[in-house]
Amino acid sequence: MLRIQQDCLEQTLSHLQAVLPREGVGLWVGKRGQVRQVWPLENVHPMPQKRYEADPQALTMLLLRIEREGLELVAIYHSHPTGPARPSETDRSQAFWRVPYVIFDMQSGEVRAYRLPEGDEVVIQLEVATPKV
Template sequence: MGRARLCIKREAWDAIWRHAKSAYPREAVGALVGKDGCVEFAWPLPNVHPRPNVGYRAEPKALLSALKRAEREGLSVLAFYHSHPQGLALPSETDRREAYWDLPYLIVGLQEGKARAWRLPSGEEVVVVVEPE
């Protein structure tokens, strides 16, 4: 059995990186939305964590409206992303403990310049496949 994959269109991939860099030194957070199993859009969400340089919490109303918007537009939320401004693209203990969604969590490790996706809390890696437009 092959490992799970997360398909991301190039444009969405670039948008994730732009967001992660512009949010620095804070953590960026957002929803990855698409259809037919491939992410087409990265929708940034406000990070309302009390210490946003070391943690993330998507603003609940913005998250809810993203979920509604996806449904309205015939899209699905396929994954979530957040960044580690000072760290690696590996899930932290907090990331595992607070994982809620049965979806891949893409983590952007700005210091190593890598983004990797994980099932949490299990920690199983999901292979990211970036597709051209």
């Protein structure tokens, strides 16, 4: 199960909307399935409207930073500008990390997470912060 607070979800959506009509990609970072930070990456794929590829140098630097800061790679997120929120064959074939892959359908607003390449769905729990009184 992935747990994410509203502000991290909003940061993710803001990033993905800003890069439309391209696919967006980034990392959810935290501990034990709890997303604490959103780290957007640049999509450097030659056909960014249909595929994504994180900038390899930036990805390597962020992975080293995760390790240095004692954090974990909780999930990898990306968008499908024209849907659906389901993994494509390319998504499955290029799933190299053993973390959930979160897919945002930018047309319907649907969000789903999967363990790839298997395709098992992962539950995403939205944690609403309780206001301090």
